[in-house]
Amino acid sequence: MTDPVILTVHARRIWDSRGRPTVEAEVLLSDGTLARGIAPAGASRGSREAVDRRDGGPRLGGFDVQDALASVRDEIAPMLAGRDPFDQAAIDFALVALDGTPNKRRLGGNTTVAVSLAVLHAAAASRGLALWRYLAEDEPVTIPLPEIQIFGGGVHAGRRTDIQDFMVMAPKAGSFAEALEITAEVYRAAGAIMAERGLLQGVADEGGWWPAFSSNEQALDTLVMAIERAGYVPRDDVAISLDVAASEFGRDGRYRLGLEGREFDRDAMADYLLGWCERYPILSIEDPFSEDDAEGLKRFTAAVGDSIQVIGDDFLVTNAALVEQAAAEQTVNAVLVKVNQAGTVTEAKAACEAGRRAGFGTIVSARSGETEDVAIAHLAVGWNAGQLKVGSFARSERMAKWNEVLRIEEALGAKARFAGLDAMPFRRRPAA
CATH class of the missing domain: 3.20.20.120 (Enolase-like C-terminal domain)
Structure with missing residues (x-):
């Protein structure tokens, strides 16, 4: 049996703990595995960190993410279709290259992190492993x-x-x-x-x-x-x-x-x-x-x-x-x-x-x-x-x-x- 590949990537607007819009990405693999990743958001932010993509304007205080959802639908989903979900580095480097900016400002750091996390969740679930165990492989772990x-x-x-x-x-x-x-x-x-x-x-x-x-x-x-x-x-x-x-x-x-x-x-x-x-x-x-x-x-x-x-x-x-x-x-x-x-x-x-x-x-x-x-x-x-x-x-x-x-x-x-x-x-x- 061949390893599964990414079949589809979907994004939706959900709400964070402050009641502001955020991006949830959903990844479906060819073996039927479905997993989600959600982007958090900071209040105090370093000037060099990844930039969230927000719509601006008066609606929802400028925090809406419709443009970020469009980035997933129009650019990220077609690019990731058919890719190996177990090669996290290749997926993430592809996202970085597609964005093409030093701080993710084009696609939005909120967009890329939601997709990146969704792929990670999907890969672990497809292997039937808890996420921490998938990440650790066979190495011993420490409780933080x-x-x-x-x-x-x-x-x-x-x-x-x-x-x-x-x-x-x-x-x-x-x-x-x-x-x-x-x-x-x-x-x-x-x-x-x-x-x-x-x-x-x-x-x-x-x-x-x-x-x-x-x-x-x-x-x-x-x-x-x-x-x-x-x-x-x-x-x-x-x-x-x-x-x-x-x-x-x-x-x-x-x-x-x-x-x-x-x-x-x-x-x-x-x-x-x-x-x-x-x-x-x-x-x-x-x-x-x-x-x-x-x-x-x-x-x-x-x-x-x-x-x-x-x-x-x-x-x-x-x-x-x-x-x-x-x-x-x-x-x-x-x-x-x-x-x-x-x-x-x-x-x-x-x-x-x-x-x-x-x-x-x-x-x-x-x-x-x-x-x-x-x-x-x-x-x-x-x-x-x-x-x-x-x-x-x-x-x-x-x-x-x-x-x-x-x-x-x-x-x-x-x-x-x-x-x-x-x-x-x-x-x-x-x-x-």
Whole structure:
């Protein structure tokens, strides 16, 4: 029996977690396998990441995707008909070539990533394998350490704090299931504290509590208090992870904190963050300086040494060449991997692999505008990324992904190995 080929590719408009249009691609193979992939969307975006194709104009706030659907119907579907779904790299390189731009702006990164994911899902389903197992082939896998938002801020919560995400990690947990149980207690305690103090405004885009803090430090103090109220010891049991998303308020070495009405130069911003690292149980910081401030990132990474993970998101935009450059220049020590930021599965995998070769922390991540597609849970396991960032511990588009990893951990049984603290870059070594 010959291997199946791609028979048809169809795209439809569906809706993401913010109620905005997005692209769902559906791939039918000649053996009858049918699979779908869905494009997420970010709010804070690096200037060099793949660009979504949107219709613009007044309708649906300019976010409609009819032109993107037409790209699939008129160009992508005819090109992929008859192709081998098991050669993911060839499919993705064909999409890149068809688009012909550096950032997918012609076809749209939302278009290419939906199709790329749909092909991947179809290939795994045709082989009768769970997606993580298809990706891992016969190699052993690691269950990722979750990085989970407790308070949303920045553009995810109307800029109620300058810092975009206040998160927790439980690196000493014995399993993924235990890490989620710990997080559930901290999340519940944080909500109770905020309600008691009249600081609770609902939930933000990714499900974290929407705060009414008067300063960024108040968020950190409240998070430490929540860890303690939940019955855990800060740093020993539960550590803090921050997504500063500094590109949202910094440029040309200047940083303007709207919540506190303060402005810093590069050195003052470094002192501000390093002071937090001394006073709070911080284990990981994402984008502490803006994407145009490589010098600030390099100095900060050197200053924290082998104690804190410094993640490049907007700075690296899931680009393998930029990861390799960052490793050579020691600007950061970890990379966030977002499939839609690259535009295809193959390009995202290359960035993840570049990070692993460099001894970086590698974190597969969701976006603020998410969907029910749980592919990233499987990517984090199948690629042995070691870490997974999905958002908070609320909202079904988030919980679907956490719950999927629980199922994978259970399926592995005695072979399940939780990454824990070993996922940190200071516990990894570059490949020889």
